Amino acid sequence: MATTETILFLAHPEPSGLLARASLEGLAVAQATAAALGVPLIAGLFGADVHIATSSIGACGAGRFLAVEAPDFAEPRYATDAAAAEALARAASATVVIAAHTSRLARVLAGVALRLNGRVDTHVNAVDYRSGLAVTRWFYRQRIEGSLRRTQRPWFLLVDPGTALAFSAAPATVELEPVAVSAPSTHTRVTGLHAPSPAEQTIRPEADLLLVAGAGWTRRQKDGQTHTEDAEQLILDFLRLRRASLGSTKSLTDMGGQGQPVLPFLSHLNQVGQTGSTPRHRKGLSTCCHGEEPHVVGWRFIRERRAVNLDPNCGWARGKADVLYVADAFEVMRHLNRLAAAKVEEAVP
């Protein structure tokens, strides 16, 4: 193992010109690692214009601020992003590169690590520096946790969002060191973003609460009928009133492809668990869910969990949720929405 590390914090600005919260969390990890090991920290940013982003982290204690800046590097695209990241890692002579696990960096850093004959580990949850550098990450979709270290350098670490407190300080002017790199030829052109309208968007990573809807919402109810339209209205009202994010179980999202009654606003992007996401929200409320292990996997990082379910023997009752309410979710949600609406009205002068 190298006796002296040089840590590079790698990031890209968002369209706003600033760094995403996930990147600021990655910076906090890089800062803490450099301080604990007593080694230099270098910041490296790439994009069309990185000045605002660099100033916003000017007080992070980095000894150098490197930049790859050109219009060619504005769009998230493998060939250009990999070239920029490679140039920054080489210019910094970095032995450890710490970055946030954003979709943009996750797309390229393994390739960059290979170019530099280094190694990469993603979805890092913690960096331990008590006896040399080691990282903790999850295996088998959050079902097994492991700590590991590597001797090869450079070692690229992609830190999962939500695992550290974000760096925060007043902007400071810094001297940028430009790193020259010519954009490689590419057959790819970014044409835009596709996002549901704000009114239709049910995925809100910044929300305090995750509501998980299970397949029970589309099943026959006490009267022997399905009430999918009621379910749709209750869930959407709740999301609107609470500004919550919506997750769903695989069985519910799969129904769309099987011609069964579905909640039309759900897509595979809402899915949590084995083949979905593992979101990080402070609170989680599951409704009509009956999954066990795959379901729990999706909730691994939800700190406070409550469930509403008609089945007291559901997997949730066996040590997964803090509170399990054995009740009809339709009725509970109806009352809950009334309370939330009253609260919203109260807040309006």
Added chain:
Amino acid sequence: MNPLHIVVCGSVVPDPLQTIEPLAGLAGPALKNELLLPAIFDPWAAHALYEAAALAKQCTGSQVWLVSLGPKPKLQQVMMSLAQKGAFTPVFLYGPAHGFADSHATAAVLADAVAAIHGIDRSRLLLFGGWESASRGQGVTLQMIGERLGIFDQFQGVDRFTVRDDGSFEVWERIEGGKHLVSLCSGPPALFGWATGERGEPRNDPQMGMKNMRSVLPALQQAKPASLAADGLQYLDVRLPSQQRATRVVRDQSPEAIAEEIFAWLQDG
């Protein structure tokens, strides 16, 4: 458009409904009773295979290869059902497929296997796979295979792939906040790490299964052993997370009372 050469990389993972437990082995961590656990084909890689099969049907003359590294008995078990989902030519490597195997070593042997496929035309190559596995879950192996094969148009978290009349592809990649990044790629070679896609699991086609199995069984017999050196990688600890919570079960409250309690909890903090 010109026929495509589509290579899908993917392997077997324990059925997610099974309880798994790590075990310290001589060569590093492994899963307890790994070979006894029922296996499935890695879910996101399976989506990649379904998409590849559909694309090959759409572009006449296209071919699909499935490159898979895993323990022979598990590969054989999983292929019995996977073979019914779409036409492919199998290429097998015999070796560990558990989540603690090093992704760098895995990428190296898979890249060599792809490069050695007889008759493959790299100028028409589309490399498919899952964007992350359900075992290691790094999301890096496919990327490194692409780098090794000189493919620098790479897409991850792909949910939609449309071939246009001029032979270019429109690609939708998952990004943060429930959005998709939309890109246009002028043509092969390119790499696609699939998320769920938009295609459901195809119905079993027993005839196709029989046809595929005629090449699966010889390919299993001919599978070469792959040695995955974990040089420089050291596991310090591998453990199950503690997940037991002291659940309070509330049975006899009215929906109103429950709603009030949940509302108070949501308001708190």
